[in-house]
Amino acid sequence: MEPCFLCGKPGQSECPDCRLVAVCSKEHKTLHRPEKLCFPFKIEQDPVKGRLMVANRDIQPLELILYDRTMAFGPKMGSAPVCLHCMKPIQNVDHLCSTCAWPFCSDKCSQSQTHRMECSILARNKMKLDFSDFENPHDHYRCIAPLRFLLLRESEPNFYQRFQYLMDHNKERRLDLDTWQTYQTYVNKFLRENCQLKDTFSNEEIDRACGLFWTNAFSCNSGGGQAIFPTFSFMSHSCTSNANHVVFPNRHLALQAKVLIKKGDEITISYISPLQSTMRRQAKLRDKWFFECSCSRCQDPSENGTNLSSLKCKASVLNEDQPCQGILTSNLASKGSECAWTCSKCSNQVPAKIVLELENSIAKELKEAESHKDIAVIEEILQKFETVLHPNHFLLILLKRHIIALGCDKISELELEQLEKIQTFCEEVLNVINRIDPGYNRDRGLILGHLANVKKFRCRKMFHKELIPQPVFQRQVEECMILFGESQKCMSMLVKK
Secondary structure, eight states, X not given: OOBBTTTOSBOOEEOTXXXXXXXXXXXXXXXXXXXXXXXXXXXXXXXXXXXXXXESSOBOTTOEEEEEEOSEEXXXXXXXXXXXXXXXXXXXXXXXXXXXXXXXXXHHHHTOHHHHHHHHHHTTOOSOOOOOOOSSOOGGGGGHHHXXXXXXXXXXXXXXXXXXXXXXXXXXXXXXXXHHHHHIIIIIIIIIIITOOTTTSOHHHHHHHHHHHHHHOEEETTTTEEEEOTTGGGOEEOTTOSEEEEEOTTSEEEEEESSOBOTTOBOEEOSSOSSSOHHHHHHHHHHHHOOOOOOHHHHXXXXXXXXXXXXXXXXXXXXXXXXXXXXXXXXXXXXXTTOEXXXXXXXXXXXXXXXXXXXXXXXXXHHHHTTOOOHHHHHHHHHHHTTTBOTTOHHHHHHHHHHHHHHHHTGGGOOHHHHHHHHHHHHHHHHHHHHHXXXXXXXXXXXXXXXXXXXXXXXXXXXXXXXXXXXXXXHHHHHXXXXXXXXXXXXXXXXOO
């Protein structure tokens, strides 16, 4: 019999419904088929990546892959003061817990079941904590999520056991001495000494709890909190992923396919926004998850044909008045993070450090440009940097996306020429998204919706001005309806349980 689909232990029985997986226990059978649906995946071991999720049959676009729930959650590490129950930011200390004196957004939240177990422990602390700064990170909030996780050892031992398979990366985390010491002070020392847990939890257990959240936690409660979902945490990263997830207010998570996933394919998500250059994605993945991504997009200097990281070559090869205008690209994944951008036309090279400085300088100016509400002003800035960056460079795509949003906010006021420009920007942004984040996803859905709206207003204006005949108008309206429908599919990546 096959090993258990989840833990790899010897299988004791086969799922009688799908006959695609074996399970080692009743608990793992429930995780495979929690209600009337068999989840279409199994966990396999890879010598490089470790545990990963693989499709055990073909999975259709928008099909549900997994539901997962968590009991391990809390405020984000070092967040500003938030309510310990609902994770909403707090702006005053009007609702302090009568037992532990930590702030909440309401008296109701302070009496929640979520807070009950930790409350008596936090009350042991005799050092007065200052919660008066509501804007900046408060380091003592780092201790809440690890404490809640550790308390599961007694209250939910079966659930706690499921986390044994996850990585904490503590060996790598120790190398950042300042951050490691911050955790030792505000989590280990605070819990073991101030809250008198020295005989309950060892330093090693607390370190592991912190590492699990650092490595595996995802945002929940509208971004104010973080949670670890034990089965979902087996998911590996790809810069061109094939699945999306959503976290519900009740801290349940749903995972859906964005595209067709064939049997035997790895099921992946993107840990970070795909609309970034390879250099920036790799840096974030190294800093937070301690690995170098080697997906097909990272190995491709053109980033799936988008040139999302590319610059225009300004070298003067034959004539000082006529720069080369070739495309500068770099394959960071295969040559290392310090490699140079190389021109496809004249072999001119620009060091990665210079490229990063240039991008940071332009990004700062573009950030300031986003405060403008005048589309014409922003278009001038866009044209200025199109002489330096490839038209599909991620910074320009972000700026075009901003112009699209501004234009669609006042779409009824736009003239035909302006509508045509916005439509072109929509098509350019959509072309990039289709290549780096294909299938059903929110970013694609937003742009499809904007494109449909712009095309609708444009063809209506053209018809009223008698620039197009009735049959052409009707055909374009039908095309808009198709775009709207596809947009709604992308935006409906919220599975109903």
